[in-house]
Amino acid sequence: MAFEGLSDRLQQSIQKIKGKGKVSEQDVKEMSREVRLALLEADVNFKVVKDFVKKIRERAVGQEVMGSLTPGQQVIKIVKEELTYLMGEEESKIAVAKRPPTVIMMVGLQGAGKTTTTGKLANLLRKSYNRKPLLAAADIYRPAAIQQLETLGRQLDMPVHSQGTEADPVDIAKQAVEQAKEEHHDYVIIDTAGRLHVDGELMGELQRIKEAVVPDEIFLVVDAMTGQDAVNVAESFDDQLDITGVLLTKLDGDTRGGAALSIKAVTGKPIKFAGMGEKLDQLEPFHPERMASRILG
Numbered sequence: 001m002a003f004e005g006l007s008d009r010l011q012q013s014i015q016k017i018k019g020k021g022k023v024s025e026q027d028v029k030e031m032s033r034e035v036r037l038a039l040l041e042a043d044v045n046f047k048v049v050k051d052f053v054k055k056i057r058e059r060a061v062g063q064e065v066m067g068s069l070t071p072g073q074q075v076i077k078i079v080k081e082e083l084t085y086l087m088g089e090e091e092s093k094i095a096v097a098k099r100p101p102t103v104i105m106m107v108g109l110q111g112a113g114k115t116t117t118t119g120k121l122a123n124l125l126r127k128s129y130n131r132k133p134l135l136a137a138a139d140i141y142r143p144a145a146i147q148q149l150e151t152l153g154r155q156l157d158m159p160v161h162s163q164g165t166e167a168d169p170v171d172i173a174k175q176a177v178e179q180a181k182e183e184h185h186d187y188v189i190i191d192t193a194g195r196l197h198v199d200g201e202l203m204g205e206l207q208r209i210k211e212a213v214v215p216d217e218i219f220l221v222v223d224a225m226t227g228q229d230a231v232n233v234a235e236s237f238d239d240q241l242d243i244t245g246v247l248l249t250k251l252d253g254d255t256r257g258g259a260a261l262s263i264k265a266v267t268g269k270p271i272k273f274a275g276m277g278e279k280l281d282q283l284e285p286f287h288p289e290r291m292a293s294r295i296l297g
């Protein structure tokens with residue numbers, strides 16, 4: 001289960017302070033030292049950890065009994081608030097274009113879960129928001145990507161715009177949007193190509209698609225299991241494409257959680273959804289507050 005280690009460590013860190021009727025500066029110092037180690041062990045970005053601990057210290061020192069909370073409980077409340085803030089505060093919404101269709105461009109490295117997540121997102125849009133998406137297969141390089149999306153389309157009973165592997169991805173994306181207009185789809189989700197690493201050629205193609213269809217959302221799909229790498233990937237995609245949100249996959253695995261806790265702080269872009277398994281219904285809106293509560297127990 002994701003965050004297990006982090007959750008255990010953080011709960012231990014706050015355990016001592018929990019029952020305190022009076023919190024000294026020394027107590028806060030001890031607690032924040034342990035919180036710092038817990039976060040670093042969970043692979044949270046170094047600078048993010050530094051800022052986080054500093055904020056907690058500033059806010060936690062000198063807590064007095066207020067209302068029904070003891071000073072110890074108040075300190076824990078502060079940790080929870082800051083953890084929530086770190087992950088993005090409120091639940092993120094999905095854009096709705098003024099004039100349909102809303103265009104969503106899915107980007108990310110190969111293996112991150114882009115194609116699967118394209119299917120999951122389409123499923124969620126239909127189930128939870130009553131939308132009628134069209135999928136577009138613009139990953140012409142990975143041999144099985146188009147077939148994979150077509151299979152997902154059949155499973156979901158949803159149309160897929162595809163032109164095989166010979167067409168230009170920019171044309172595929174543009175014509176998918178045209179098809180959506182003609183057939184009254186309110187969303188188009190474009191599955192684009194990925195590579196094993198960030199490279200200039202890939203970014204160039206993604207930028208051309210972006211210019212051609214002017215997407216309402218550019219969602220970066222990142223694998224939570226890749227830790228710090230996920231954060232670096234998010235930074236470079238954001239630099240080049242100005243992404244609008246992150247979809248974090250494989251949060252059902254035993255990820256240490258560093259990516260989930262660093263991406264918002266490092267890129268300023270929110271995590272919008274989290275993949276919790278391979279099945280098509282295993283994509284959930286990312287709720288920072290619920291996640292913080294889960295982590296702190």
Ligand code: GDP
Binds near residue numbers: 109112194248274276
């Ligand atoms: P792409 O190359 O980015 O398009 O990646 P795929 O969509 O083909 O996914 C790569 C692998 O990750 C597949 O085996 C997926 O089933 C798996 N995968 C995707 N999302 C999740 C997730 O949230 N949890 C788990 N456990 N596996 C996932």
